[in-house]
Amino acid sequence: MIDIQGLTKKYEDFTALDQLTLHIEQGTVFGFVGSNGAGKSTTFSILATLLAPTSGTAYINGANIIEQPNDVRRQLGYMPDFFGVYDQLKTDEYLDFYGASYGLSSQQRAELIPTLLELVKLTDKRYEYVDLLSRGMKQRLCLARALIHDPAVLILDEPASGLDPRSRSEMRDIVKTLKMQGKTILISSHILPELAEMCDEIGVLEKGRLIARGSVDSIQGHMQGDRQLTVKVLNSSQQAASHFRNDPLVSNVQIVDDNTVICFYRGSKEQQVNLLKQALQQDILIYQLQEERQDLEDIFLTITKGAEK
Amino acid sequence: MGKLTNPVLLKELKLRFRFFKSVSGMLAYLIAMSIFVIGFFYITTQLTGTGYFRPSESFYLFSMLSLIQMGMILFIAPGLTAGAISAEREKQTLNMLLTTTQSSWQIIIGKLLSSLAFLGLLLFASLPFYSLVFLFGGISPVQLLTVFFFYFVTMVAIGSIGIFFSTMTKRTITSMIATYSSSVFVAGFTLFFFFISIMVNQTMIEAGEIAPFTYFWLSINPGALVLSLLSGNLMTEFYTLAGIDIPIWVTYLLFYTVLSIVLLTISSSRLRANMKRG
Incomplete structure (x- = not known):
């Protein structure tokens, strides 16, 4: 469950996020739509405990992002829009490192890694260097990394950006599987029909404000002439x-x-x-x-x- | 065991020592040291014309090796640590690291220790050269251990400066320049300021008064520290000059320990600086 209360982020004269209030129920896939600079990534960075809001707050499964950042990190898997990987690690070592970083025991990691690699369809790449993976594979590996500590909430910032149609379809399938597992997913994308396919609800963000929110059908019905x-x-x-x-x-x-x-x-x-x-x-x-x-x-x-x- | 392991440290060690690059670097360093030691033996035996290598000459070899290794630390430690955090930022891996449950301290210490591990291994690999010194005498095991202890102190201090700049600056190149400048300051400018303060405090020194700045600048210089550990006479002269009878190693240890703790604490608190409201 994600509960955002009056979240505001200001950079001197520029307001990146303006009084965003949003409640997302557990198990919901919520899509964030907005043009570049609308405030999607700022919202995600704040929720991922990477950026402090100027005012307002948010709760991830009851944990406050300001007062309990470590509890939030335990409950949250975050996949940023732009990310790098440790090229000189092998796929399973990469996941093992992040598992250890979340405090999982070596036994837990050993059990989880094959399952995650299977979920993101990278089982056959387990012992390959990350450097050798394609962009789509790296995106899926990053998603597996975000899932390594079995978080209840996932934040995916443009997970299918720059991928070919096949990779996008694979990513969509994974998100659907995660939805079936009961994860709360907050996802942003520029490819809007893709969001319509995956999301229970969408929110339209413009200039830091939430200007529309609802199911894809209701927004379509409301806006259509x-x-x-x-x-x-x-x-x-x-x-x-x-x-x-x-x-x-x-x-x-x-x-x-x-x-x-x-x-x-x-x-x-x-x-x-x-x-x-x-x-x-x-x-x-x-x-x-x-x-x-x-x-x-x-x-x-x-x-x-x-x-x- | 689980509590003691640091994921960043383990990952960095894996990345650093996995490829031939590290081994080749170490090999090059040991070859250079071997050439120096063999050259030293050759020149010494040729100059004396006796063909003998006396314990006093063995002591000179030890002193030279100690100074070279200290210089090597001042030269290599900035390069190993100045990109520790900023490179993660440039490679866009830092944010993902910061969203894990690792504390900022854990990340900073992991980065510091892993960066210095290579340097530590270089020093360890150079131990056989010191065994040659023991073969010919002129030096005690305690002196060797003391010198190595201060190598460690200096490594951590310079490493902390590197980690500090790496955390505070966005780009590795800026951090690299700042850290190398600090290293040059520690190695050269402290000595320069020492001579300046001798000139400025000439009257005080002649009157036998305490000249704290003269004492301070020399006591934080790594070269002076090595010499003070090896030569008691040199230091007696210096204590008379500055009017302060506290061994240089005490001030050196205190200064660099405090500096390292302060810099690492600041680095740790600035690592997640964006999460502070304001």
């Missing part, structure tokens, strides 16, 4: 188009082909049901209706543009 409906009919698309044009909640209708019509609709779901019911009553044989989701990137741009104003 007209929904784009693609309607496929068995009979004439002309007939369907003229029916839709008569509805005051339809802003635009486009005929794609003989059987396909696209209309932009701003009514509620209930109103949409009526629209379709009336179409069927007029013998318009609708066999497929598809609502095109507005791209999360567009929503993000809409939200942050609003915040700038």
Whole structure:
């Protein structure tokens, strides 16, 4: 569980984080979205006990980040956006070092390391020098490092940044596995559809302020204007188009082909049901209706543009 | 056992001694020392024309070796320690280290000891040269142990200066320059200030009064310390000059112990400086 209370970070005249208050329940995967300099990494650094807030505080599973930093470190696994590795250590030595740094006994480390390497799919690289691993492998190794002390809370700052699609997919799978294990995960990413796939909730951060928060669907629903409906009919698309044009909640209708019509609709779901019911009553044989989701990137741009104003 | 082990120390030792680089460095140093010792034997026996190597000459060899090793410490310790923390920062590994449950002290001490371990090994590897001195006599085991003890004190002191600058500065190059400057100050400028203070305090010295600065500058100079440990006569003259009859090694030990503790304490408190509100 993460409880952030009025977290503020100021650098002289610049406010990096402004009164951030956020409560994330245990087992939730929470995605942080924001443009560069929005305050995501500052929030993460404060939660990871690397940076003190100017005011406000936060609790990680009940431990205060200011007064009980060591308790926080015990409960928290942190993967920064930019990180280096000890190139001249072997993969298992790397994890062993961090295990020892968290006070795990050699026996505990010996048991944990193979399990973690299996989780991040690096079992076959166990005795290879870290230097020889690909970027994606290093990212996964860093994630394993963050998990070495079995923390209840994970903070992942852009874990898939700079990775190829396959590595991103692997990283996504690992996060899903961790979610199933009941970990609370705070994750940031610039690849927004990726967040939508992994997260229970997202929060949009802009200029240090949380300007939107909720499930991916609710944010999308809230921010969208007209929904784009693609309607496929068995009979004439002309007939369907003229029916839709008569509805005051339809802003635009486009005929794609003989059987396909696209209309932009701003009514509620209930109103949409009526629209379709009336179409069927007029013998318009609708066999497929598809609502095109507005791209999360567009929503993000809409939200942050609003915040700038 | 678990409580006594320091993860940073163990990791650093593994990294430092794993590759041929360290072994080749040590080999080069021992070859240089061998050339010096053989050269010393050759020149001494040639100059005397007797072909004998007397205990008094053995003592000179010991003195030379001791001064060279002290110089080696002043030269190598900054290079080994000045990047200990700043290099972690540059390689972006420091943050991950700081989010572990290791205390700042543990990290600082681990870094210091691992950096100095290589130097310690160099000194240990040079012991066979000293056995030659014992072969010809002129030196006691206590003198040898005392010299090695003060090597350790100096190593820790210079190492602490390196760790301090490495923690306080963001870049290794800055830390390196600051640490080498400190080493030059300790080795050379203290001697320079000693001579300056003799000139400034000329009247006091002639009147037989106490000249604390004259005493202080010489007593923190590593070269003067080595000579004071080897030659009693030289020091008697100096005590008369400065008017203070406290052995140099006492002040040296006290000064560098306090300096090391202060610098390591500051380094430890500054390591997680960003976590302090303000």
